[in-house]
Amino acid sequence: MARAVTRRLAPYAVAIGGALGITAAIALVTSLASVQGLSAVYLLLVLWLGAQWGRGPAVAGSIAAFLLYDYFFVPPVGTFAVSGPAQLVELVVLLAVALVTSQLAASLRRTHASAEALAAESRALYELATAALRSPDVTVALSMLCRRAIEVQGVSRFALVAVDLGQATALAGGELSPDELKQASWSHENGRPVGIAIRDGVVEVMRTPAGATTPAYLPLANGVAVVEIDAERAKPDDLRMLAALTGLADLLLDRRRAALETERARGLEASDRLKAAILSSLSHELKSPIALLRAGLTALAAPQAGLQPDQRELLVDLDRQATRLDRMVGDMLALSRLEAGVQLEKEVHRFADLVGSATRLLRPELAAHDLAVKLPDDLVPVEVDEMQVGRVLTNLLENALEWASPKGVIEVGAAARGGMLEAWVENEGPPIAPVDLDRVFDTFWTRRARGSGLGLAICKRVVEAHGGTIKVENRRRGPRFTFTLPLARVPAQK
């Protein structure tokens, strides 16, 4: 106690002692030579006092200097009286300048001190941030951060909780009780802080009853900070530091989340590549023998091969079966590709072009039927994957060919409706049994013994991948399949 008082009074003693010393020095100098304006020397003392200890000692020094100068140097010397206005002015100026100087020096000292505190704070943060970013494991960095946080005055606990897919886990800063985890997860889900908030870069603590140690919860973008803090002990600087640390924790949790997502994406990509590779090799393995069969069968079916007509007919039949097999393998591969999540290569197309490609592919089969194409001239283009939609049209046309009555009309049409293109394929022929209307798009469901049961399932998947819908209904003439496709966002030029 006594020492503390001594420490507090020492600057004043130095102020008065300093003023006395300077008075002695001025007296010595003036006794040797006539020098004017030496009162300014006091200002040096005042300035130094202000910078060293602040305003109090500086003001004390100013008053001491004023009195001593008046007593010893202002005529009449040896009294506190003043003889004339000139002397009075000199004294008042000395006092005023001394006071202003003390004020300036003291504020300089304050600024300096807070600048130093800020510098120390940002240095600490900088060191923590670099160390955290350098360590490859984010959890190590988070632990460092938590350790630094409890060094902040008033903070007795600082823990970080990650919330992944609704699951809260303690990441750093110690374990949490199940209740605390539940509370943290609630706080994160609702984005509601409990007992604590950050406003304008400073942590604000809601007062708790003295002595109570309830943790406060602060939700971050990808986690929650759980803090126990004594608001009485923490100073504004501490609260600012805590807010900065929390910000850094937020960044690190983001980084952790990003790393997790990259890892997950990499895994998915690898499995996609694997699937694509398997499908491609499967396609090769299955198609090569079919290719050989077809080449051989069609070669021998040529009249020049010299086989009997009935033998050649058999070969043509066999080739037809090989072709069917090829188509079924193709359907199966197409379906598994679609299920593996194929990337659509969407481009702007005229629907008529897509119909043209499909009808060309089936020209020999379509020749026996009456194909009616109903497309308005000013149809807005669609934005679709040409190959995939081509498959839809081909499959629907093949289905229509299969079910059309002999020489029956097959109609393909489209119109823009409700922001989508609505297209249909209809054939003259027997209706689909009402119970089957819901099942035609199911995988492996087929009306005929020789179908693969995949064609319409593929149609449904492709249309839905484009954000469209497909349905079937019995019309007066026969069944009609209707599907929708997205129109191109940019209308055709000109």
Place this chain on the structure above:
Amino acid sequence: MQRALRAGLTYHEFDVHAVGSGEEAIREAAAWRPDVILLDLGLPGMDGFATLKALRPATRAAVIVVSVMPGEKDKVRALDAGADDYLVKPFGTEELVARIRAVLRRQADVTAGEPVIRSGDLEIDLGRRSVTVKGKPVRLTPTEYELLRYLALHAGKPVMHTTLLREVWGAYAIGDKYNTRYVVAQIRKKLGDDPANPRYIVNEPGVGYRLEG
């Protein structure tokens, strides 16, 4: 496969010479001077695309690429590497023979320097820059004519979108395939061709267009 194809083609009175690898094909192409080369991209040893690239300077023969790869990117890649046409396995002999005849016909036209190209009722006179359908003149804009002319010069052969863009619009237009689709639609309209059932200019899905030879 080779044996089956050789038999099939021999029945159609082609002279067939079969080799087992890319290296051998390049050697034989220079020595034997075939008119058409059938190249399977799934070759043992030397990669099919590499063989294709090496064949181009070695021979003037038309190259038809045969492959089980169903992807359009592979077709485009093959055409880019200098193939004249492609055929996806499995295929029948008739289909193959039709393709071979088409490239042979085109070769003959090119050698003869024939200035008039026909596709059904469509006639393109390159010398007089005139286009007629069933003898009736068709008026095309310069862009439309250029596109049709390029397809005509390569009649029967698939021409890629990117090639058309480069040849008709110049290097800066590359990337906007809708340009070619729009102009082809205009040409078809003027030729009286039905886009949903085209006779002259047909789509090569994922690749480009082909003028029927």
